[in-house]
Ligand code: C2E
C-alpha cells in the first residue's frame with residue numbers, strides 16, 4: 154500500500170487521508186478516488202435525469218437522477234467505474250450527500266416552476282448503514298420545503314440482503330415519513346421473497362438485462378412476465394428498465410407492466426434538455 158500511495162503521489166494526484174480499503178486498491182484506483190474527492194469541490198459532478206413513464210396512460214411519472222462525472226483529463230467517467238470505488242471506501246457518504254442535495258435543489262427549482270414530479274435517487278449499501286440517514290434526508294427536504302412524497306429511493310437487492318433486519322428498520326423509518334422506495338435491478342440478486350413481502354417498498358424494477366432481449370429470448374420474457382405477476386400479487390407496481398424500442402414497450406403493456414424507462418422513451422437528459430423533451434413528448 155505504501156508504494157501504491159507513493160506511486161499515486163508521484164503521478165501528481167492529491168492523496169486522500171489514509172484509508173484501510175486502500176490496501177486492496179490499485180494505484181490507478183486510488184488516484185481516481187482521489188480525483189473524485191477533488192471533483193466534488195471543483196464542480197465536476199452533475200446529475201442527469203431519465204424519464205419514467207406510465208405505460209397505460211402514457212404520462213410522465215417522474216425521473217431517475219443519474220450521476221455524471223466530467224473528469225478534467227479523462228473526460229466523462231461512467232458511474233459504473235467510480236461508484237463501486239466510492240462504495241469500497243467511506244467516500245460514498247459525502248458522494249451520496251452531494252447527490253441528495255443536488256436532487257433536492259433540482260426538485261425545488263422544478264416545483265418553483267410548477268413542475269411537480271418525483272425524482273428517484275440511487276442508494277448504496279453503505280448509505281443504509283449510516284446512522285442518521287433518515288433524519289438527514291427528512292431535515293434536508295424540510296429545509297428545501299419539499300414534501301417527502303416527491304422523493305423515491307432505489308435500492309438493489311444486494312443492499313437489502315446485506316443486513317435485512319437493519320435495512321427493514323431504516324426503510325420503515327423512511328416509509329413512515331412518506332418517502333417512496335423501489336427495488337432496483339430486480340432479478341439479479343438473491344432477495345428472499347419473505348423480505349420482499351415485509352419491506353415497505355412500492356415498486357419492483359425489472360433489471361434491464363431481462364428486458365432488453367425479451368422479444369427474442371423466451372426465457373427473458375418468462376422472467377419479465379413472472380416478475381410482473383409476482384409484484385402485482387404482492388400489491389407492488391412494476392417498472393421495466395432498458396426499454397429500447399416500441400415493440401418492447403407494446404409487449405410490456407400487454408403483460409400489464411405499469412411503468413417503463415429506457416432509451417426508447419428517453420435517454421438520461423441534461424437539465425437543460427428536459428423542457429424540450431417534454432414538448433416533443435406531449436403524451437408522456
Ligand atoms: P441503474 O440504477 O440500474 O441505472 C440504469 C442505467 O442504465 C443507467 O446507466 C442508464 O443510463 C442505463 N440505461 C437507461 N436506459 C437504458 C436502455 O434503454 N438501455 C441500456 N442498455 N441502458 C440504459 P448509468 O447512468 O451509467 O448508471 C449506471 C449505474 O450507476 C446505475 O445503474 C446505478 O447503479 C449507478 N448510479 C448512477 N448514479 C448513481 C448515484 O447517484 N448513486 C449511486 N449509489 N449509484 C448510482
Ligand code: CA
Nearest residue numbers: 217275307337
Ligand atoms: Ca437505479
Ligand code: CA
Nearest residue numbers: 337338360394
Ligand atoms: Ca437498474
Ligand code: CA
Nearest residue numbers: 337338360361
Ligand atoms: Ca444497474
